[in-house]
Amino acid sequence: MSGLDFDSDGRRLLDQLFDKWSLLVLEALCDRPRRFNELRQHLPAITPKSLTTCLRRLERNGLIERLVVSTDPVAIEYRITDLGRSLESPLQAMLRWVVDHLDVVEAARSDYDERRTRSEETRSVPEWLHRT
């Protein structure tokens, strides 16, 4: 009754879905099919290696397809599948939440850090909390 029951399978699926780039790549492909280097441009910070890994995973999970288009110099494009499309709206909702709440989360962090540093002048804030 407490909502969803996650056994280890759910846990692991979550891992693969939410790696560092998957959500962003998936969103880019929701928009329209794209090619490898288009995606690289769209996600400026991604390295070719990471992008490859990410695309293979999404493909393996059935969320996207890799298509070899027989044009003159063959083009390779990635496009979302029906399964991937079914994730679109939950995905968009999450991403939208993130952009809509960037500032308030940021504020919460400053707040937290300040309270921490004020109350205990001795111990400094663990820096693992600081990476944005």
Next chain:
Amino acid sequence: MSGLDFDSDGRRLLDQLFDKWSLLVLEALCDRPRRFNELRQHLPAITPKSLTTCLRRLERNGLIERLVVSTDPVAIEYRITDLGRSLESPLQAMLRWVVDHLDVVEAARSDYDERRTRSEETRSVPEWLHRT
């Protein structure tokens, strides 16, 4: 027009939100406030260290609160904040998608792996794709 524009800030926020346990912990707290060991029971595989880390992060991001309840032996409970609550429905949607599609994703994987192993008898499937 391609939807959301993610600069590095969005990227990093995503990191912190989607660590290995955050979503699950957050969901557990959406249900009702819980105490440390309650959460441990609810997430059987989590270690105390990971749970602590996760809770501190969520707290720092303003999604949950840590409350010291002055009962006889003091009780400590974690409860979701309004900010955290605002994430509830996108979160539930994502988790629901996952449970609803566990089997079809699983099928897609078997499919992918089989096609791979069939087409190239030589190279075996990279095992990093195998961890469920």
Next chain:
DNA sequence: CAGTATCCCAATGGATACTG
């Protein structure tokens, strides 16, 4: 263009034991 191949480091997170 669409990747692969290496090298390498930082960080996540498991296991375990201990504590106010």
Next chain:
DNA sequence: CAGTATCCATTGGGATACTG
């Protein structure tokens, strides 16, 4: 009960260079 302290293994992922 609610953590903290260590130690340690894995790995995700960046940088860079190379290739069919």
